[in-house]
Amino acid sequence: MSKATLDGKPITLEDACREAARILGDATFPVVAGLGADAAGARSAILLAEQLRGAYDHLASKEILADLDVLRSFSMFTTTPNEARVRADALLFVGPGLSQLWPAMLERLAPGQPPRHGAQAGQQRRIFWIGPEANEAANIPATIIPAARDELPEMLAMLRARVGGRPVAGDAARQPAIDELAGVLKNAHFGVVVWSASSGIDPLAIEMLQAMVADLNVTTRCTGVPIGARSGAAGVTQTSGWMTGFPPRTGFGRGYPEHDPWRFEAKRLVDSGEADAALWISAYSGEAPPWSKGDVPLITLAPAGKEPGRGLYIEVGQPGVTHDCVEFAQEIGSFALRKATTPSSAPSVAQIIDAIATKLQGEVSC
Amino acid sequence: MLTVLRGGHVVDPATKQDAIGDVWFKDGRIVAPPPGGKADKEIDVSGHVVMAGAIDIHSHIAGGNVNTARLLLPELHRAIRARRAGTPLSTAKWSTYETGRLYAQMGFTMVVEPAMAPHASLQTHLELNDVPIIDKGALTVLGNDDFLLRMLRKGEAESAINDYVAFTVGNTRSLGLKCINPGGCEAFKENLRVFGLDDEVPFYGLTSRQIFQALQKSTQAVGVHHPLHLHMNNLGIAGNIDTALDTIDAAQGLPLHLAHVQFYAYGKEGKNAFSSASARFAEKINANANVSVDVGQVMFSDTVTISSDVLKQFNSMPGGMPKKGAIFDGDANGGGVVPYAYKISNYYNAIQWAAGLELFLLINNPEQVYFTTDHPNGGPFTAYPDLFALLMSADLRAQTMARLPTEALEHTTLPSLKREYTLYEIAQMSRSGAAKLFGFTDRGQLGAGAVADIAVYKPGKDVAGMFRRAAYVYKDGELVVRNGEVTQYKRGKTLNIRPRYDNNITTRLDAYYDELYGLPRSIFDLPDAALPNHDVFAEVACRN
Numbered sequence: 071m072s073k074a075t076l077d078g079k080p081i082t083l084e085d086a087c088r089e090a091a092r093i094l095g096d097a098t099f100p101v102v103a104g105l106g107a108d109a110a111g112a113r114s115a116i117l118l119a120e121q122l123r124g125a126y127d128h129l130a131s132k133e134i135l136a137d138l139d140v141l142r143s144f145s146m147f148t149t150t151p152n153e154a155r156v157r158a159d160a161l162l163f164v165g166p167g168l169s170q171l172w173p174a175m176l177e178r179l180a181p182g183q184p185p186r187h188g189a190q191a192g193q194q195r196r197i198f199w200i201g202p203e204a205n206e207a208a209n210i211p212a213t214i215i216p217a218a219r220d221e222l223p224e225m226l227a228m229l230r231a232r233v234g235g236r237p238v239a240g241d242a243a244r245q246p247a248i249d250e251l252a253g254v255l256k257n258a259h260f261g262v263v264v265w266s267a268s269s270g271i272d273p274l275a276i277e278m279l280q281a282m283v284a285d286l287n288v289t290t291r292c293t294g295v296p297i298g299a300r301s302g303a304a305g306v307t308q309t310s311g312w313m314t315g316f317p318p319r320t321g322f323g324r325g326y327p328e329h330d331p332w333r334f335e336a337k338r339l340v341d342s343g344e345a346d347a348a349l350w351i352s353a354y355s356g357e358a359p360p361w362s363k364g365d366v367p368l369i370t371l372a373p374a375g376k377e378p379g380r381g382l383y384i385e386v387g388q389p390g391v392t393h394d395c396v397e398f399a400q401e402i403g404s405f406a407l408r409k410a411t412t413p414s415s416a417p418s419v420a421q422i423i424d425a426i427a428t429k430l431q432g433e434v435s436c
Numbered sequence: 437m438l439t440v441l442r443g444g445h446v447v448d449p450a451t452k453q454d455a456i457g458d459v460w461f462k463d464g465r466i467v468a469p470p471p472g473g474k475a476d477k478e479i480d481v482s483g484h485v486v487m488a489g490a491i492d493i494h495s496h497i498a499g500g501n502v503n504t505a506r507l508l509l510p511e512l513h514r515a516i517r518a519r520r521a522g523t524p525l526s527t528a529k530w531s532t533y534e535t536g537r538l539y540a541q542m543g544f545t546m547v548v549e550p551a552m553a554p555h556a557s558l559q560t561h562l563e564l565n566d567v568p569i570i571d572k573g574a575l576t577v578l579g580n581d582d583f584l585l586r587m588l589r590k591g592e593a594e595s596a597i598n599d600y601v602a603f604t605v606g607n608t609r610s611l612g613l614k615c616i617n618p619g620g621c622e623a624f625k626e627n628l629r630v631f632g633l634d635d636e637v638p639f640y641g642l643t644s645r646q647i648f649q650a651l652q653k654s655t656q657a658v659g660v661h662h663p664l665h666l667h668m669n670n671l672g673i674a675g676n677i678d679t680a681l682d683t684i685d686a687a688q689g690l691p692l693h694l695a696h697v698q699f700y701a702y703g704k705e706g707k708n709a710f711s712s713a714s715a716r717f718a719e720k721i722n723a724n725a726n727v728s729v730d731v732g733q734v735m736f737s738d739t740v741t742i743s744s745d746v747l748k749q750f751n752s753m754p755g756g757m758p759k760k761g762a763i764f765d766g767d768a769n770g771g772g773v774v775p776y777a778y779k780i781s782n783y784y785n786a787i788q789w790a791a792g793l794e795l796f797l798l799i800n801n802p803e804q805v806y807f808t809t810d811h812p813n814g815g816p817f818t819a820y821p822d823l824f825a826l827l828m829s830a831d832l833r834a835q836t837m838a839r840l841p842t843e844a845l846e847h848t849t850l851p852s853l854k855r856e857y858t859l860y861e862i863a864q865m866s867r868s869g870a871a872k873l874f875g876f877t878d879r880g881q882l883g884a885g886a887v888a889d890i891a892v893y894k895p896g897k898d899v900a901g902m903f904r905r906a907a908y909v910y911k912d913g914e915l916v917v918r919n920g921e922v923t924q925y926k927r928g929k930t931l932n933i934r935p936r937y938d939n940n941i942t943t944r945l946d947a948y949y950d951e952l953y954g955l956p957r958s959i960f961d962l963p964d965a966a967l968p969n970h971d972v973f974a975e976v977a978c979r980n
Contacts, residue, residue, distance in 0.1 A: 107628070141760075147763045156582075187582065259627065291625060294764050312506065312532045320831050325518025326517060327525070329510055401959075402959060407963060407966040
């Protein structure tokens with residue numbers, strides 16, 4: 071049985087859904103935020119935001135948009151983890167913490183094994199890692215180019231320049247390793263770069279990396295594997311894409327979707343008072359909302375143990391843990407069905423939102 | 437409820453009707469006029485044209501590559517108006533919801549997404565499930581996948597290949613097979629930048645010709661109605677007419693569907709070394725009844741090219757408008773997304789436009805040629821009404837030709853073609869023929885027993901307008917469009933087939949995925965539980 075509370079006091083699930091519908095229905099411009107949900111949860115949440123003529127945002131939009139900004143203002147070369155595993159003869163990891171962001175990364179990409187396809191089949195891979203965390207690259211045969219997080223843009227700029235055969239006046243100590251890496255990438259049959267916007271690199275650095283990939287493709291093959299952001303970000307982005315044409319940070323104030331990364335940022339909407347109610351969804355982790363305003367009418371959907379101090383709380387299950395879910399699977403770069411690892415009766419985000427939606431008074435007229 | 441549409445001009449090639457008549461339907465199916473029968477509901481459609489719902493056999497409306505295009509080009513699909521009640525997200529441009537609304541408004545009741553990657557079939561089906569009103573289907577892409585290429589390299593028995601094909605089509609819930617630049621995408625991973633019909637895929641020792649012939653045979657053997665749907669080599673390249681003609685010869689008389697053939701109708705004449713070769717192409721098609729084609733007509737507009745022909749898309753990147761794109765090396769084909777603008781003042785685009793229309797007008801049998809724009813590659817599907825109008829009026833074509841670069845008109849036979857399609861021929865191409873091509877026995881027609889998918893148009897001077905805004909559209913007997921506007925959503929189905937295979941193939945595939953990828957093969961499965969609704973799929977019969 072699901073748990074629901076209003077300002078810490080238990081209420082029935084039925085009453086909680088009715089109260090949620092009242093809060094959202096009374097609001098002029100509610101925001102559906104967090105959006106830490108599986109594909110079904112995202113779908114229901116976006117339909118609800120549309121019905122309410124509110125806005126929706128994901129808790130990792132900054133990271134989502136870092137990659138998307140490069141795609142939509144420059145270009146993007148990508149591949150699947152499978153192709154990286156069977157074909158890459160040069161692997162470049164960029165930035166710290168990748169193996170925490172994607173715990174199965176090294177098992178999946180199997181850098182220590184030789185590639186299987188192409189002229190490079192059976193040959194040892196060349197592996198480089200710019201700026202790993204301490205010990206992160208210890209168990210793979212990688213050449214490490216140390217770099218602090220804020221040095222990554224400079225390292226990538228040097229690398230791109232050296233790939234292009236241009237001189238650099240950067241860090242002399244690390245230039246020999248950068249030169250070696252540039253040579254390896256140029257001579258590789260199928261180079262693969264692995265990065266994550268969640269490691270703290272900004273869109274310009276990602277663009278620098280992708281521009282280098284584009285440069286390399288003039289003469290050989292090179293591509294990339296992005297590591298998606300937390301709380302179902304990649305799947306929510308895809309779902310949002312086919313439902314509205316846009317990624318999160320999209321609003322329906324005019325009765326049709328408009329995407330604006332500044333205007334529809336949930337934190338800004340709440341703190342500025344533009345949004346007068348918030349539905350916060352964080353089913354994966356129970357992460358808390360980012361805004362500082364403490365008195366916005368608030369509905370929280372989060373797993374057991376992540377009940378906030380105030381407002382309306384409805385417990386939901388964790389996707390793939392307490393219930394089966396469809397989510398974007400990093401290991402295949404596509405959607406997959408995940409079976410629950412410890413099934414429980416806790417409802418899914420989609421179930422709760424659908425229950426709220428049916429309690430909303432009629433439809434907002436258009 | 438028994439309903440009759442009374443007194444319309446019924447155009448239904450499947451039942452050879454082209455006259456004033458009535459159409460009766462009940463419980464979602466067309467019924468014979470009941471003797472002395474009285475309808476519960478009678479609708480006067482006199483002065484209207486009544487056809488079965490149209491079927492689009494090739495339109496990229498769902499899947500990872502389509503979604504990448506949405507995310508790549510937010511500036512190209514800004515929404516501008518609020519939706520009507522009861523139709524959530526129906527004005528969200530390029531969304532799956534808008535796709536369903538716009539197709540329904542044009543009288544279309546079924547669309548086939550022609551490029552579903554086996555390893556991303558779940559996303560394609562999630563997206564198709566969010567296309568309201570219309571029915572959907574998909575074609576599964578093989579021909580650049582290591583498993584198949586290994587089998588062919590080893591010279592495995594046809595029965596083994598058939599099992600793999602049947603398993604893959606069934607497991608990805610599709611209507612058949614598509615092959616996109618067979619071997620060419622694999623070759624691109626090996627850094628080849630051109631790949632012709634008889635070029636060898638590195639390390640597999642196979643040519644494109646061998647790969648597609650194997651799949652062509654296998655498609656027949658396992659009982660898929662739809663012939664192998666082939667996206668040939670050398671798309672878009674001057675002089676590629678030779679590839680097209682050679683490919684038809686390579687088909688050896690077996691059924692074969694060639695996709696978006698306009699993009700292969702190019703000679704090398706003129707000072708730009710780019711000319712229409714449609715006359716030669718059409719002659720060949722007319723002489724080979726085993727071949728069907730869709731045109732991939734170019735319509736002048738800003739659009740985006742979306743294709744699993746990664747090699748071709750990579751080569752298109754420098755010409756992108758605006759200059760950006762996405763290149764994805766997938767587990768097999770992958771995909772490339774490159775924006776493009778077809779301009780009426782551009783010599784090459786003018787030749788493309790003319791070459792497409794020539795094919796329509798020079799291919800004799802309307803059930804051998806289909807009307808696609810290869811949405812969105814030659815233009816958006818919303819341009820179909822304009823295309824139908826062009827096919828039906830030599831005058832309208834002449835008006836457009838007057839605006840083309842004059843030198844373009846010297847390298848096409850279009851000015852000499854006066855043929856005008858009749859409504860009957862439009863219906864053959866978009867209804868009866870399209871249904872036959874997929875083996876549908878109860879769609880694309882108004883015979884008793886057929887699904888009551890019906891489009892009613894109000895003819896007028898503006899032929900495009902007539903087709904753009906149907907007066908009435910019924911889906912499964914329910915009114916979904918009135919006066920060109922969707923009045924309500926309903927849920928369409930995704931049609932799929934389940935060819936039979938020997939279960940040993942799954943054991944073999946399990947071992948292959950485990951050994952090569954270190955993954956359970958089942959991660960790519962598509963169980964019913966993965967879709968948000970339990971009534972998503974409807975199985976249709978195979979040929980045997």
